[in-house]
Amino acid sequence: MGFKNLGKQTNFGDFILKGARKNNRCLQDLMNINDSINWTRIESILMGHYTVGKCDEGADAYPPLMLFKCLLLQKWFRINSDPELECQINDRDSFRSFLGLSLRDSAPDHSTFSRFRKRLSKKAMDQISSEILGQFSAQGLTINEGIAIDARLVKSASHPISNKEIEERKNKRSASEGNLDKNGNPLKFSRDLESDWTVKNDTPHYGLKEHASVDTNHGFILTTTVTPASVNDTNYMQYCTIYSRHTKQRVKKVYADKGYAGRPNRDFLALNSIEDGIMRKNSTTAKLTDYERVRNKSLSKVRYIVEQYFGLSHLHDGAYRARFTTIAKNIFDCWCRQAAYNIKRGLKILSLATT
Numbered sequence: 001m002g003f004k005n006l007g008k009q010t011n012f013g014d015f016i017l018k019g020a021r022k023n024n025r026c027l028q029d030l031m032n033i034n035d036s037i038n039w040t041r042i043e044s045i046l047m048g049h050y051t052v053g054k055c056d057e058g059a060d061a062y063p064p065l066m067l068f069k070c071l072l073l074q075k076w077f078r079i080n081s082d083p084e085l086e087c088q089i090n091d092r093d094s095f096r097s098f099l100g101l102s103l104r105d106s107a108p109d110h111s112t113f114s115r116f117r118k119r120l121s122k123k124a125m126d127q128i129s130s131e132i133l134g135q136f137s138a139q140g141l142t143i144n145e146g147i148a149i150d151a152r153l154v155k156s157a158s159h160p161i162s163n164k165e166i167e168e169r170k171n172k173r174s175a176s177e178g179n180l181d182k183n184g185n186p187l188k189f190s191r192d193l194e195s196d197w198t199v200k201n202d203t204p205h206y207g208l209k210e211h212a213s214v215d216t217n218h219g220f221i222l223t224t225t226v227t228p229a230s231v232n233d234t235n236y237m238q239y240c241t242i243y244s245r246h247t248k249q250r251v252k253k254v255y256a257d258k259g260y261a262g263r264p265n266r267d268f269l270a271l272n273s274i275e276d277g278i279m280r281k282n283s284t285t286a287k288l289t290d291y292e293r294v295r296n297k298s299l300s301k302v303r304y305i306v307e308q309y310f311g312l313s314h315l316h317d318g319a320y321r322a323r324f325t326t327i328a329k330n331i332f333d334c335w336c337r338q339a340a341y342n343i344k345r346g347l348k349i350l351s352l353a354t355t
Contacts, residue, residue: 006066006105027094034098036347039065041131049124050116062108066099067116068128070108073098075317075340082110117332125335130246132339133220136346137247140353144249146216146277148306149240149256151233152314153205154226154330155321156195160206169193192325198229205229208322210334213240214306216255218349221309221338222246226322226330233259238268253277255303258296277302313337 046064070085073095079085089095089107101107137143161169170193173179179186195207209231212224222244227236237260245251253275256265260278269276279296282288288296313319317337322330 006063006100006102024094026092027097030094030098033343033347036350037132037343038135039069041135042068042128045124045127045131046120049121050119062112064116066101067108067113069099070113071116071336072340072343075337076344078316078318080318080323082113085113086110117329120332122331122335125332125339126243129222129335129338129342132342132346133222133246136220136342136350137249139350141346141349142217142249143215143220143247144222144245144251146253146255146302147213147222147241147244147251148216148303149211149213149237149254149260150303150306150310151209151211151236151259152310153198153200153229154208154210154319155205156192156207157322157325158192158195160197163197166193166196190325192322194228194325194327195322196228196230208327208330209233210319211236211240212306212309212334213244214309215244216253216302216305219305219308219345220342224331224334224338226327226334228327234262234265237265241268241272241274255299257300257303279303309341313341 043063043065046068050064070089073079073089074082074085077088079088086107086109089099089101096103096105133143169191173190173193198205198209207229208226209229210224210226211233213222214220215222223240225236225239237254237256241251241254251274254269255277256279258279258281261281265278266276269278277299279299280288280292310319319337323333324330
């Protein structure tokens, strides 16, 4: 089994559409992205983590680069489901051209996208993110001098239930019969049992928490991950710092709000020769000094950049609510958002620099 040979032959329909494509602004934007990114290097990363079977029977597989670009389209155009993504690809000429599909080629089945997500690891997505950021760094955009870290609450994809009921369902799920439906068939859909409860501003919240770090120079997303909502923000500052480096530039300073204040995080930064940009807060033994208040105000003017990412993804990508019922799938969804967001942001910054 090999990969499908897509878009290699043109037909009369392609010839007829050639004139109309000149006025298709969506197509022009997508082809500009196609021309601005070195997809060959991204494809080589994907090929190292996505191999086809050796069986001669069955249909050929879709190229992994095309499937990855499908998921980018899903983020850029706010397509909420895989079946809808399949329909949009079959319907829109701009999508087909971006993916390299001719009029004869059909879009991948929506189940193909789900299987694709399951086969890509964190290592693969980290390498892809590093490659994308490395390409922009090579064009003169300085990345990693400073990073802003924060976390936001995300609603569960399932309706809230009590902690007691969560434990009961987890115990049932761990048994073999707990993964079967009433007809004895494997469950296709199941509720989220990895979300939990937390309280913020005296308001209870049931769901997850996204931890992210953002480049303070240009607003690129450097790392993102998802945990249950009850996990303390401060526990993930070191994780976000370690996984934020994607270029030769080292991390010089970490900015974070008062929730990350504490000796373990300050000691971590000092040990790694990283400047401390964590805001200070009142403690039981000491109140903030005037200097610390002024310092907090100056730091807040820099660390807002991570809140800007949260706001934009909340508005344009529905990031306030989880798409899937497992943390693993939601983390992959965040990785796709990271790649799509960084590509669009990098190209926008470069285009503004040349005008």
